[in-house]
Amino acid sequence: MTPPAEPNGQFEAVLTYLRESRGFDFTGYKRTSLARRVRRRMSQVGVEDFGEYIDLLQVDSEEFGALFTTILINVTSFLRDRETWDYLRSDIVPTILAERGPDDPVRIWSAGCASGQEAYSLAMVFADALGAERFRQRVKIYATDVDDEALNQARHAAYSGAELDNLAEDQIRQYFEQHGNKYVFRKDLRRSVIFGRNDLVQDAPISRIDLLACRNTLMYFNAETQAKVLGRFHFALAPRGVLFLGKAEMLLSHSRIFDPVDFKRRFFRKTPGNPTGLGNLVSHAYAHRHSEVGGLDELREHAFSTSPVAQVVVTGEDIVALVNQHAEVVFGLSARDVGRPLRDLEIAYRPVELRSYVEQARVERRALRIKEVEWQRLPGDSAWFEIHVNPLVSNDNGLLGVSIVFHDVSAARKLLDELEHTNRQLESAYEELQSTNEELETTNEELQSTVEELETTNEELQSTNEELETMNEELQSTNDELQTINDTLRERSAELNDVNDFLESIMTSVRYGVIVVDQEMRILVWNRGAEDLWGLRRDEASSEHLLNLDIGLPVADLRTSVRNAMSDASFEEVLLLDAVNRRGRKTKVRVIVSALHGPNGANTEGAILTMEPAGDSG
Structure with missing residues (x-):
């Protein structure tokens, strides 16, 4: 038996209590x-x-959550209504991207995103169109709902296999990572999706939205609440922004603010202008009172100036007809410029090439707007203008002239840059906070394991500590052995130094000149006798090629003998050569060329040249 209907006042009292106690305003919903x-x-709890x-x-207090879940009914899925999403992918997304740099x-x-499937579906479509890297750089998806529980589920981005039924296998592999029995949306793309609570009826809309x-x-x-929400959507959308509705939403009564792109699939484009239609009323009132005002010509002249x-x-x-005072101050114009062709004035070319825009406005009979024109008047002093070029048309559609208006938007530009910079910082901070929260959850699990x-x-360290004590004793013993080895090495080093000093004494004491070369004829030994003969110091001759020496000895004549000594361990030859000693006097030198034996006495490692003067040649 159906229970009797309660008075409307009691039901409205429930809605009022929900709004005042929990901040949920359902008064705009269909009763x-x-x-x-x-x-x-109520029937589920027996009331x-x-x-x-x-x-x-x-x-x-827990009854609120159950009631909100019943009221909101978050029914959603990935790529719901496949044909509509295919049209979004093939037509809407390419158009949106083509209209932007x-x-x-x-x-x-994504307004009313529920548990996030729609927001992540949009992410997949745009990632397919742009590629993952460009998607991360360019796209921001703001997903909002009034249900905090659904938003928490959406933020986790984890779904069961049954919830991915609408997706193809390659889409699941490309965009999801499996963790146990859940599939988690890719983290690198997840950072471009920002979830937050937003009541479409009460909260301010997000601005500059493309889709x-x-x-x-x-x-x-x-109907009243729908009109209010659609007005906010119109404000939120950027010029030529697209509104994407569901199958059950017709949008027939609001066609004046949205034009259908594809009515069957519920895509609409924002129309320009004021949706309230007040512009025509103001124009009509102005025309009605126009005839009641006198002295308009002089008033217009002063107002313009x-x-x-x-x-x-x-x-x-294209002749300059009027220049107001502000234009004279900003661009250095004067009354003498009135009557001159526009092309003869500097303003025709700076801060922007105006003549083409003037000609376009004249031919097409429509107003043009040139945005973000920078004019650097002095080094480090830039001004920004928005220039409006408007054709002046008479009542019979004849062209009277063209008005060029320079709006100085430098302050607005600076504020906009600061606002965009702040927004980027806020978005970055929000993303970092969101990422940090996810990382903290993961870190908590890792800490438990750690x-x-x-x-x-x-326990292992305790065992290792005992092993280290044993190793320490062994190392101490090894250290003692190393100390003994070091002492031995020092003794050997001292002996080697003595041997080297002894050999050096021998080479110094020999009165003949002695040169020792290696297999490549590089000088290894150059004794004191060689220095006295040829005036070349040991450090100058060391490592030099024998045949490259510029001394009084004809070294080229020694090439054959030195080569023979290097190839024959028993070779020895005496040469008598004409030479010039270090004093520049001609002399004869006896040179004995013999092999430099290796350690085993059989091989040769170079050659030894022994030289002594044999008397003056002149």
């Missing part, structure tokens, strides 16, 4: 479906009266 869902929850249910809510950011809003997806959410609101915005007016023949490992390691 029929809303009351049906509340009654469903038949709205007043009694308010009493239950006051004493049982290759480095321009793309901002997406706004709000599917099967508006149908729960009444003292306008705080720089303005120049040219005739249809504690167990540390306990095991502590």
Whole structure:
């Protein structure tokens, strides 16, 4: 038996209590479906009266969560309505990207995102279109909902295999990582999806959105609330931004602010201008009162001249007709410039080439806007302008001239740059915070595991400590042995030094010149006798090639004998050569060339040249 309907006042009291106690405003929802869902929850807890249910809510705080879950009914899935998503992928996304520069950011809003499947579906579509790297650099997806529990689930980005039924196997492999029985969305792409709470009826909308997806959410609101939400969507969308609705949402009564792109699939594009339609009313009122005001010509002249915005007016023949005071100050114009062709003035070329825009406005009979024009008047002093070029058309559609208005937007540009910089910092900080939160959860699990490992390691360290004590004793013994070896090495080194000193004494004491070369004829030994003969110091001759020496000895004549000595261990030859000693006097030198034996006495490692004067040659 159906329970009797409670008075509307009692049901409205439930909605008022929810708004005042928990901040959830359901007064804009359709009453029929809303009351049906509340009654469903009441029947589950055995309450038949709205007043009694308010009493239950006051004493049982957990009942709020169950009620909100029943009211909100978060029904969603990946790529829900496959045909619609295919059209988004093939037509809408390429158009959005083509209308923006290759480095321009793309901002997406998934309103009423529930547990996140729609937001991650949008991420996959745009990642397919841009590639993962460009997606991370350009795309930001803002996913919002009023259900905190659903948002928490969305932030984890973990779904069961059944929840991925709509996705192909290659999509699952490309965008998800399996952890146990859950599939987690890729972390590098997950950072571009930002979740947050937003009540479409009460909270401010996110701005400058290129694609706004709000599917099967508006149908729960009444007509008045729908109009309010759609007005906020119109404000949120960037020029030519796209609105993506669900199948159950027709958007028939709001066609004046949105044009259909594909009505069947529920894609709409934002229309320019004021959605309220007040512009025509103001124009009509102005026309009605126009005839009641006198002295308009003089008033217009003074208003034009003292306008705080720089303005120049040219005739249809491109002759400067009017220049106001602000234009004279900013661009250095004067009354003498009136009557001159525009092309003869510097303003025609700086801060921007104006003539082409003036000609376009004249031919097309439409207003043009030139944005973000920078003018560097002095080094380090830049001004930014937004220039409006408007054709002046008479009542019979004849061209009277063209008005050029220079709006100085330097302050706004600076504020916009600062705002964008701040927004980037905030987005970066939010992403880092979100990433840090996820990393902390992972770190907590790792710490639990680390504690167990540390306990095991502590036992191993105790055992290792005992081994180290034993090793320390062995090292001490080894250290003593090394000390003995070092003492022996020092003794051997001293002996070697004595031998070297002895050999050096022998070579110094020999009165003949002695040169020792290796197999490559590089000089290894050059004694004192050689220095006295040829005036070349040992450090100058050492490591030099014998045949490259520039001394009084004809070294070229020694080449054959030295080569023979290197190849024959028993070779020995005496040569008598004409030479010039270090004093520049000609002399004869007896040179004995013999082999330098190796340690075994059989091999040769070079040659030995012994030289002594044999008397003056002149």
